[in-house]
Amino acid sequence: MNNFNTDVLTLPDSVNGILSSVSKFVLQYLDQQDTDKRQHLLLTTSGVLFGSWLFYRTFIKSKNDRSTVPLVRGSYPLIGHTYQASMDPLGFIQRCKEEYGPVFRIHLNGREFTVVTGRVIPEIFNLSRKYVDVAKGMEKLLPLYRLIRLSYNHKQEPEDLSPRDRHPVMHPLKQNFKADGVHVFSERIVKAFEEVLDDQLKLAPGETKIVEPWNFFAQSVSKISCLCFIGSRAGTDKRLIDAMATFTQSIIEAAAPLIVLPDTLGDLVVKRFFSVEPQLDILMEVIVPLLTKIRSGEIPDDEITFVSMALNLPKSDGTLRSVRDAAYWFKDVAMASIHTTTQFTTFALHELSCRPELVEELRTEIGKLGNKRNPDNIGEIKLLDSFLREVLRYDIDNLTLLHLVLQDLTLSTGHLVPKDALIINALEDAHKDSALYDEYDPIAQTPMDQFDAYRFMDSPELQSSKIGEDLISFGLGSHACPGRYFAVHEIKYVLAELLMRYNISTKTGERGKDINVTGMVKFPPKETLVFEGR
Numbered sequence: 208m209n210n211f212n213t214d215v216l217t218l219p220d221s222v223n224g225i226l227s228s229v230s231k232f233v234l235q236y237l238d239q240q241d242t243d244k245r246q247h248l249l250l251t252t253s254g255v256l257f258g259s260w261l262f263y264r265t266f267i268k269s270k271n272d273r274s275t276v277p278l279v280r281g282s283y284p285l286i287g288h289t290y291q292a293s294m295d296p297l298g299f300i301q302r303c304k305e306e307y308g309p310v311f312r313i314h315l316n317g318r319e320f321t322v323v324t325g326r327v328i329p330e331i332f333n334l335s336r337k338y339v340d341v342a343k344g345m346e347k348l349l350p351l352y353r354l355i356r357l358s359y360n361h362k363q364e365p366e367d368l369s370p371r372d373r374h375p376v377m378h379p380l381k382q383n384f385k386a387d388g389v390h391v392f393s394e395r396i397v398k399a400f401e402e403v404l405d406d407q408l409k410l411a412p413g414e415t416k417i418v419e420p421w422n423f424f425a426q427s428v429s430k431i432s433c434l435c436f437i438g439s440r441a442g443t444d445k446r447l448i449d450a451m452a453t454f455t456q457s458i459i460e461a462a463a464p465l466i467v468l469p470d471t472l473g474d475l476v477v478k479r480f481f482s483v484e485p486q487l488d489i490l491m492e493v494i495v496p497l498l499t500k501i502r503s504g505e506i507p508d509d510e511i512t513f514v515s516m517a518l519n520l521p522k523s524d525g526t527l528r529s530v531r532d533a534a535y536w537f538k539d540v541a542m543a544s545i546h547t548t549t550q551f552t553t554f555a556l557h558e559l560s561c562r563p564e565l566v567e568e569l570r571t572e573i574g575k576l577g578n579k580r581n582p583d584n585i586g587e588i589k590l591l592d593s594f595l596r597e598v599l600r601y602d603i604d605n606l607t608l609l610h611l612v613l614q615d616l617t618l619s620t621g622h623l624v625p626k627d628a629l630i631i632n633a634l635e636d637a638h639k640d641s642a643l644y645d646e647y648d649p650i651a652q653t654p655m656d657q658f659d660a661y662r663f664m665d666s667p668e669l670q671s672s673k674i675g676e677d678l679i680s681f682g683l684g685s686h687a688c689p690g691r692y693f694a695v696h697e698i699k700y701v702l703a704e705l706l707m708r709y710n711i712s713t714k715t716g717e718r719g720k721d722i723n724v725t726g727m728v729k730f731p732p733k734e735t736l737v738f739e740g741r
């Protein structure tokens with residue numbers, strides 16, 4: 208993930224000038240009002256601006272389109288296809304594919320997307336950086352770096368990397384977080400999770416507790432991540448663990464005003480009401496003193512951590528980056544790792560909570576390890592790995608992993624996709640389309656749109672961390688997630704430990720319903736789970 212500047216809205220300067228004056232007026236007015244009035248005015252202003260923006264996007268901007276990709280009919284004024292996509296996200300994509308072929312254009316949330324499906328998806332991931340930019344594409348939907356810039360540039364400018372520099376996040380992760388390297392974190396994963404369980408889930412046999420899985424896992428994953436990536440001297444700081452548990456979630460919540468409001472007003476509103484400055488302050492307050500002491504030799508550099516890898520990675524001119532720059536890169540790892548891991552661990556627990564027979568089989572396998580459970584021996588259990596791969600495959604976003612087109616490109620389907628188009632990948636359809644497999648393929652013996660924890664049992668090469676056309680949850684190609692080996696190592700251990708200590712069920716006995724957001728992304732059910740001590 209690179210730091211870059213990107214303007215989400217491209218309104219003409221004159222319009223931006225007027226909006227800028229309006230913004231200043233609105234903000235001065237807001238400051239004089241009480242909280243309720245302020246929220247009301249903010250919502251009304253956002254509504255009006257959102258309407259104008261949708262109108263601009265839908266009717267004015269699309270006139271300039273040179274794309275030869277078919278545009279899906281049935282778009283409503285202002286909202287485009289958002290209604291159809293929200294009502295039945297996967298069905299909508301499947302119907303479009305049937306009628307228009309593997310590539311088509313839709314309007315969602317005021318934006319036009321070129322949707323690619325099935326075999327066209329790997330082609331997009333393999334395009335060179337000259338044609339598409341993943342980070343800029345994602346930033347259009349979720350302006351993470353714009354928010355961070357707005358929140359914190361006055362205290363810490365992002366480090367300027369030269370094209371010859373090895374990236375201080377990607378390089379350490381690619382080198383040290385490989386399949387055969389993540390075992391160095393096993394002890395810390397066990398320690399951090401045992402502490403969470405002792406703290407929050409000490410249950411006698413038969414005793415029950417209602418657990419909100421998302422918050423529970425966000426805390427657990429944050430605690431594990433801080434201990435593994437920062438180390439035992441500072442990574443146990445409670446303020447930091449709490450701040451990082453909600454960091455990406457806070458950014459997601461701030462994204463709506465940033466995307467919807469014109470630049471100037473969006474910037475001001477976010478700075479005042481959604482800033483992540485407090486979380487970043489904590490991050491710097493905890494990590495900078497640690498790295499300062501390591502650099503001066505006051506404390507030994509004797510623990511493998513991401514932050515000391517970033518500190519010690521020389522720049523292309525042979526110098527070392529400053530302590531503050533090294534510390535600040537931790538935000539990128541936290542952003543990339545904690546929310547994603549929380550999301551899939553939560554999905555996994557919901558899948559287990561309504562499959563008692565599968566749980567019994569998994570317990571039998573885990574039980575064979577005796578009381579010496581750790582991420583290394585848990586990692587060897589094939590059924591658990593097959594189950595996790597199925598969760599990653601099945602519980603995937605409908606449309607995600609945007610790519611911004613940097614120059615006109617012609618796809619293998621013959622369609623022209625012009626510069627500035629936004630390509631979005633129909634991942635759920637790709638993961639669930641049985642037509643992409645031949646009848647003998649062992650993994651397609653159960654229809655792909657059904658959940659089958661045993662699907663990969665006879666395919667030893669298809670581990671949960673193995674990316675491919677049939678599993679794009681970690682991305683594909685050169686940008687594929689470098690933390691995936693760590694993620695599956697951690698998730699499998701956490702699940703195994705929970706299964707062995709508790710009976711976990713839903714109140715209704717059924718799996719809760721996922722939360723679909725505007726037909727694109729998906730969050731795990733909000734339902735609480737009942738934990739009973741064993």
Ligand code: HEM
Nearest residue numbers: 208341543544547548551680681682683686687688690694
């Ligand atoms: C289940 C958990 C996870 C999922 C589903 C996940 C998924 C992804 C995806 C889809 C991407 C984008 C790939 C692309 O653009 O093609 C990505 C990138 C990334 N992930 Fe993960 N990730 C997970 C956990 C982690 C963890 C634990 C770490 C750190 C140890 C991590 C570090 C990163 C980084 C640094 C990138 C940026 C790669 C780049 O910009 O080239 N992720 N991840």
